[in-house]
Amino acid sequence: MSSTEVMVSRAHRIEIVARSVRLVPALLVSALALTACGGVHGTPGGSGVRDPYFPKAGNGGYDVTHYGLRLAYDPDAHHLTGTATLTARATQDLSAFNLDLIGLDVGKVTVGGETARWNRAGQELTVRPRKDLGQDETFRVTVRYSGAPETVTDPDGSQEGWLRTTDGVLALGEPTGSMAWFPGNHHPSDKASYDLTVTVPRGLRAVSNGELRNVTTAKGGRTAFSWHSAEPMASYLATLAIGRYDITRSTAGDRLPVYTAVDPAEKEASRAVLARIPEILRWAERRFGPYPFSSTGAIVDRAAEVGYALETQTRPVFPGAPGMTLLVHELAHQWYGDSVTPESWRDMWLNEGFTTYAEWLWREDHGGESAQESFDALYENGEKTYKDLWAFPPAKPADAANISGDPVYQRGAMVLHKVRQAVGDDRFFAILRGWATEHRHGNADTAEFTAYVEEQAPGEDFDGIWEDWLYGEGKPERP
Numbered sequence: 001m002s003s004t005e006v007m008v009s010r011a012h013r014i015e016i017v018a019r020s021v022r023l024v025p026a027l028l029v030s031a032l033a034l035t036a037c038g039g040v041h042g043t044p045g046g047s048g049v050r051d052p053y054f055p056k057a058g059n060g061g062y063d064v065t066h067y068g069l070r071l072a073y074d075p076d077a078h079h080l081t082g083t084a085t086l087t088a089r090a091t092q093d094l095s096a097f098n099l100d101l102i103g104l105d106v107g108k109v110t111v112g113g114e115t116a117r118w119n120r121a122g123q124e125l126t127v128r129p130r131k132d133l134g135q136d137e138t139f140r141v142t143v144r145y146s147g148a149p150e151t152v153t154d155p156d157g158s159q160e161g162w163l164r165t166t167d168g169v170l171a172l173g174e175p176t177g178s179m180a181w182f183p184g185n186h187h188p189s190d191k192a193s194y195d196l197t198v199t200v201p202r203g204l205r206a207v208s209n210g211e212l213r214n215v216t217t218a219k220g221g222r223t224a225f226s227w228h229s230a231e232p233m234a235s236y237l238a239t240l241a242i243g244r245y246d247i248t249r250s251t252a253g254d255r256l257p258v259y260t261a262v263d264p265a266e267k268e269a270s271r272a273v274l275a276r277i278p279e280i281l282r283w284a285e286r287r288f289g290p291y292p293f294s295s296t297g298a299i300v301d302r303a304a305e306v307g308y309a310l311e312t313q314t315r316p317v318f319p320g321a322p323g324m325t326l327l328v329h330e331l332a333h334q335w336y337g338d339s340v341t342p343e344s345w346r347d348m349w350l351n352e353g354f355t356t357y358a359e360w361l362w363r364e365d366h367g368g369e370s371a372q373e374s375f376d377a378l379y380e381n382g383e384k385t386y387k388d389l390w391a392f393p394p395a396k397p398a399d400a401a402n403i404s405g406d407p408v409y410q411r412g413a414m415v416l417h418k419v420r421q422a423v424g425d426d427r428f429f430a431i432l433r434g435w436a437t438e439h440r441h442g443n444a445d446t447a448e449f450t451a452y453v454e455e456q457a458p459g460e461d462f463d464g465i466w467e468d469w470l471y472g473e474g475k476p477e478r479p
Helices: 003-036 264-274 277-288 324-332 349-365 371-385 406-423 425-438 446-456 463-470
Strands: 062-074 079-090 094-100 105-111 117-121 124-128 138-147 151-153 159-164 169-172 191-200 205-208 211-217 223-234 240-243 246-252 256-262 296-300 340-342 442-444
Touching: 079 094, 094 138, 105 117, 105 124, 191 205, 191 240, 205 223, 205 256, 211 256, 246 264, 246 277, 256 264, 256 277, 264 296, 264 324, 277 296, 277 324, 277 349, 277 425, 296 324, 324 349, 340 349, 349 371, 349 406, 349 446, 371 406, 406 425, 406 446, 406 463, 425 446, 446 463
Parallel strands: 062 191, 256 296, 340 442
Antiparallel strands: 062 079, 079 138, 094 124, 105 138, 117 124, 151 159, 159 169, 169 240, 191 223, 205 240, 211 223, 246 256
16 A cells, blocks of 8 residues: 555545544434433234244244224125234344244234234234334334135134134134234234124125124125134134024023024024033033123034034034034133133043033033043043044144144043042032133143142142153053
8 A cells, every 4th residue: 555545445444433423422412312201112013922832823922812803794795904002011122023824915004093013924913013112111003904714624624714704704723824814923822802894795694702792784784793702712713603693692591691693404403412512511610610701692604524523612513503512621621721711722522622621521420421430431442433543642743733632632532530549529519610710811831730730639649640641652551
């Protein structure tokens, strides 16, 4: 480098230093101003909650407390328009957060009333508010969307999401189908209250969870149905049924509202069994404790192709007229699954094992085989009916395709019967009631259940039950 070049270089450096000296006060002023107005330096929330079987389900960084959904659906055009307003609390400083949404076209997103930037990638709708959100800050995000909702195929081959019927639709969400019709935090660990208003063509009804608050005539003779669910609900338990239904309103117990919606083709076949809902609830309250919600009922559609019933909160859905055992099972879920909801999809046996055992108890209490006889028959010959009965332990399904497998239901019930054998009837039924009370309207996992049992019966050794029946591989030795 020549001396002339050195002089130019030094002069350039002097100019840069001088410029920097002028910039520093300005930067300090900006920083101080940011601090003075409470600026937040957040990071993006997670794009999933790392569920063992559905790692992208749900989202990190916030907790939803309420969903406000305003929908309109035209079955002939198969077109849905929606506005979803979520009230949530940030659990960290947030610069961005995700919502789960499959398909559908997003038109606009606002946070706190201000337009927010957003982008889509698979089921992830990433929202970037204009201002970062501070930890514990309550905020509202509104998403306007539209399109043709999708039917989702589960890992086990069953279908959920938006299921079209002959005269409308059934929206079912277990495990992830609810993201096919509204954006949200779609994991069972995040429960919220709901308000849902649905506008449908004249002559159709829209039935959902909770209580029907209002029915109004909208533009063009269309009808708007407004439903309210005050108690916390996991999104997979939210439902929407649109079609032609015969409606029956009655009460059970201490004036508990009972609302049933039945497809006319299933009315006669359903009449007798649905009339026994109050009887089932009286029995269940003796066994499991007070009913945990402010209404009950059922939806019976004509949709044999769906192939399964679902314990949608307060109003289970049946694809055809249910039998008594199935109705008992789905109503028992209001305690185990709906009020006490699994922390993750690995804990499904806390839903299905408990409600399968409820079937055993119903038979035992109504002149049928005892729970012990049900257990013995399952142990001796269960694999003839349930070919995968011993394929994996109930608390460790092999994969996402098996979270509703035979061991989750049948071996889960066997675990409970082993606990009953160990502690005796009085303490066992106290455990059933106490577990439902301890986690009422909350979430729980398997470790919490085993710890609870051990606390309630401190003199008993449950290690063999947990090791052989709950977590053990293969068929345990003869009891």
